[in-house]
Amino acid sequence: MTDQPIQNCGKCGLCLSVCPVYQVLKQEQASPRARLQLIKAFEKNDLTASPLLKDLVSQCLMCGACKVACPSGINHYAKFMEMRRKMATAQPDPPVIRSLVYLLAKEYRLGMGVGLARFGQRLTPKFLADKYRIGNIPVRRFPKMNPIPFRRTVPGTIPAKGPRRGRVVYFVGCATQYLFDDTGQATVDILTCLGYEVVIPKGQTCCGIPMMFHGAGDRAALNMAANLHALADAVDTGSCDAVIVDCTTCGAALKDEYPALMDTLTRRPDPALSRRRDPSLSEKLDALPPGIHTRIAEKTRDILSFIHDHGQTLDMRPDLTSDKVIYHAPCHTRNSFNAAGTVTDLLTALPCFDYIPVPDSAACCGGGGTFFYEYPQIAAKMMAGKLTHARAAGARYWLTDCPVCRINLHGSLSDIDAMTVAHPVTLISKGLKQ
Numbered sequence: 001m002t003d004q005p006i007q008n009c010g011k012c013g014l015c016l017s018v019c020p021v022y023q024v025l026k027q028e029q030a031s032p033r034a035r036l037q038l039i040k041a042f043e044k045n046d047l048t049a050s051p052l053l054k055d056l057v058s059q060c061l062m063c064g065a066c067k068v069a070c071p072s073g074i075n076h077y078a079k080f081m082e083m084r085r086k087m088a089t090a091q092p093d094p095p096v097i098r099s100l101v102y103l104l105a106k107e108y109r110l111g112m113g114v115g116l117a118r119f120g121q122r123l124t125p126k127f128l129a130d131k132y133r134i135g136n137i138p139v140r141r142f143p144k145m146n147p148i149p150f151r152r153t154v155p156g157t158i159p160a161k162g163p164r165r166g167r168v169v170y171f172v173g174c175a176t177q178y179l180f181d182d183t184g185q186a187t188v189d190i191l192t193c194l195g196y197e198v199v200i201p202k203g204q205t206c207c208g209i210p211m212m213f214h215g216a217g218d219r220a221a222l223n224m225a226a227n228l229h230a231l232a233d234a235v236d237t238g239s240c241d242a243v244i245v246d247c248t249t250c251g252a253a254l255k256d257e258y259p260a261l262m263d264t265l266t267r268r269p270d271p272a273l274s275r276r277r278d279p280s281l282s283e284k285l286d287a288l289p290p291g292i293h294t295r296i297a298e299k300t301r302d303i304l305s306f307i308h309d310h311g312q313t314l315d316m317r318p319d320l321t322s323d324k325v326i327y328h329a330p331c332h333t334r335n336s337f338n339a340a341g342t343v344t345d346l347l348t349a350l351p352c353f354d355y356i357p358v359p360d361s362a363a364c365c366g367g368g369g370t371f372f373y374e375y376p377q378i379a380a381k382m383m384a385g386k387l388t389h390a391r392a393a394g395a396r397y398w399l400t401d402c403p404v405c406r407i408n409l410h411g412s413l414s415d416i417d418a419m420t421v422a423h424p425v426t427l428i429s430k431g432l433k434q
């Protein structure tokens, strides 16, 4: 069903039952249904931009659950994204968020920012790292930055191990690039063991989703153009069986948001996108091979579903002992890729896992990009039940395939919790024969 207008909302309330923010606050104004009405009033000029309106619009994880639940076919996600663009100019974000957007907009800036952060992590005394928090997370429990950005540690083309089955392109998100190189290495190891040549094109940068969430569609468009240029050759030259992502939020960018943003930029001009538009953007978009965003979108696969499809051929060590694991399903894995069931099937099938289902594995953890920082009290309430169930399960690993969830889950545990938070691929790769 194509996106339906807000007028089609029948006020049925189904979106309220799936909205993690509404479930915590239990206030109509915090519901997806109310957010739509606010947008409608704003578009009719019955409401003007204000800090309160901005807060009500921003108090949302962009999890997409409301869109999936809506029987009237309303694409809340797209409407919230557009509203965020409009609000960004009227009510700017706080300096910390603006700095983050500024860093993510250029790869060299991000690299320098990460370098400084790594230096800061080394120099910060333990008592300060214990005392200060980002949202609810003590600074000490933030992940250590990669010593070397991941893409610099691997060649641009990595040959298949054994008989060659095909060729895939790997889009490495900035979390793998700068924080979780274990995910990147494991992804490459598994894909090559499955018989795929892995191509990691140069010139990749942040997918742009964090910028889109904060209304900076103009900057996100530049990142989109850079990534489409970076991936284009590898996707169009020779065979390309899939564009692999290890993070479903990056995947949602390639699969859903790039085509939507291209459509907005080329067919339905949006004043909020052209206000601060970089003059070079049109040139960069014009230089792209026609339709490349669609070809990339169609080929985008999340790594766990891809492994699931090849499960029979995964060569695991016969002497494996399985680890007790629980799983937290990130919002984009559930709502953009509809893959949470596939992941739990994989965890059940592979011998390296002793998978223990927990009641709220599909409940949002409150990470939501920068939500955990902006709304720590709401995020803490979302996490509370998850922590209780996770601790009761007695698992060795708490697995998740989103880097922000990984930061949030790990940061919410305490030092006495004997549970490691990890991406499932890291355990799968340890269990491989070679």
Ligand code: SF4
Binding pocket: 018, 019, 020, 021, 022, 031, 032, 035, 059, 060, 061, 062, 063, 064, 065, 066, 067, 076
């Ligand atoms: S995107 Fe998620 S958090 Fe935002 S309104 Fe919809 S269900 Fe609620």
Ligand code: SF4
Binding pocket: 008, 009, 010, 011, 012, 013, 014, 015, 016, 032, 033, 036, 069, 070, 071, 072, 073, 074
């Ligand atoms: S689920 Fe859709 S139709 Fe029902 S209240 Fe929410 S937005 Fe309106």
